[in-house]
Amino acid sequence: MIDQVRDHVKGLLDDGKIVAFVGLKDQGGNVSPHVYTNSDDLNNGFSLGDLNTPGDARYPLARIAMTAVSQDEKGAVGVLVRGCDERALYELLRWNQLDAERIVKVGIACPAELAQAHECRKPFPDEYVAGEKTDPVANASVDEIMGKDLLGRLDYWKTEFDKCIKCYGCRDVCPVCFCNVCTLEEDSLIRTGDIPPENPMFHLTRAVHMAGRCIDCNLCTEVCPAEIPLRTLYKKVAEIVKDEFEYVTGEPGDRKSPLNILGPDPGHTAAND
Amino acid sequence: MKQLLAFSGIEPERLELKWVSSAEGPRFAHVVTDFVERIRGLGPSPLRTGASARKAG
Numbered sequence: 472m473i474d475q476v477r478d479h480v481k482g483l484l485d486d487g488k489i490v491a492f493v494g495l496k497d498q499g500g501n502v503s504p505h506v507y508t509n510s511d512d513l514n515n516g517f518s519l520g521d522l523n524t525p526g527d528a529r530y531p532l533a534r535i536a537m538t539a540v541s542q543d544e545k546g547a548v549g550v551l552v553r554g555c556d557e558r559a560l561y562e563l564l565r566w567n568q569l570d571a572e573r574i575v576k577v578g579i580a581c582p583a584e585l586a587q588a589h590e591c592r593k594p595f596p597d598e599y600v601a602g603e604k605t606d607p608v609a610n611a612s613v614d615e616i617m618g619k620d621l622l623g624r625l626d627y628w629k630t631e632f633d634k635c636i637k638c639y640g641c642r643d644v645c646p647v648c649f650c651n652v653c654t655l656e657e658d659s660l661i662r663t664g665d666i667p668p669e670n671p672m673f674h675l676t677r678a679v680h681m682a683g684r685c686i687d688c689n690l691c692t693e694v695c696p697a698e699i700p701l702r703t704l705y706k707k708v709a710e711i712v713k714d715e716f717e718y719v720t721g722e723p724g725d726r727k728s729p730l731n732i733l734g735p736d737p738g739h740t741a742a743n744d
Numbered sequence: 745m746k747q748l749l750a751f752s753g754i755e756p757e758r759l760e761l762k763w764v765s766s767a768e769g770p771r772f773a774h775v776v777t778d779f780v781e782r783i784r785g786l787g788p789s790p791l792r793t794g795a796s797a798r799k800a801g
Binding site for chain 1: 745747748750751752755790791
């Protein structure tokens with residue numbers, strides 16, 4: 472399976488269709504994101520997250536691709552995409568953070584165990600070079616909270632948020648957190664000196680900013696050292712946005728996010744360009 | 745916002761958004777009085793316990 476993907480990427484690089492490939496690299500057992508710039512590179516440590524298959528080492532490759540694109544004047548950049556990475560790319564396109572013509576997706580479908588572990592709504596991209604399509608996993612965590620009464624919910628979240636060490640890991644790993652200035656670091660809005668950070672303001676603020684953006688990849692919950700179920704919160708936010716605005720994140724098309732209606736149209740960088 | 749508050753365990757009635765024109769003085773007074781009465785009825789915020797209540801002193 473990995474050979475299939477490697478050969479495909481080699482072809483893209485050799486034919487000059489892409490100038491770089493954002494993927495994963497196994498470096499002595501640690502899998503990390505890597506930007507491959509020539510096909511020889513691919514013989515050394517090329518990884519899909521596991522030895523030969525799409526494993527559980529995941530990174531916000533979509534946002535790394537966004538940076539890679541900005542490093543080159545006009546070339547296209549290839550990027551390894553799972554279902555979640557593709558949703559992130561679609562969302563970044565809708566938020567004008569990327570030029571669709573400069574991204575070449577190389578899809579892989581995730582195994583069922585991984586989809587299950589991350590309660591994945593679509594564990595495969597629209598097109599994929601390798602892997603088998605597995606079934607989406609239904610959302611159960613939000614219902615669990617909704618089953619509690621108001622006080623039960625408050626207790627639950629207050630206890631969870633109190634575990635926060637304010638490492639900003641949830642924000643830093645987020646594939647769709649692209650702002651240059653972050654409210655969470657703005658002292659006049661949220662006191663910045665406290666640990667745990669202002670409860671529940673810090674996390675509810677982040678939740679609001681995830682409205683019409685979060686593509687439900689579960690990376691935030693996966694990296695959280697305090698194991699706060701952040702994604703459950705953002706899933707609820709996504710549910711509200713869907714009910715109120717009929718907007719679903721991470722889908723193709725140029726519909727603007729309801730919280731971005733004042734911004735420029737997709738494909739434009741300013742309202743009047 | 746109200747739905748998110750409810751999900752977090754905070755009474756959604758604690759939040760209200762109303763559009764009032766600058767020409768609608770009586771309506772503004774009415775809206776604010778109603779809201780203040782509602783909040784009084786709800787009592788102190790469930791968040792004003794422990795650390796935050798002590799700080800607020």
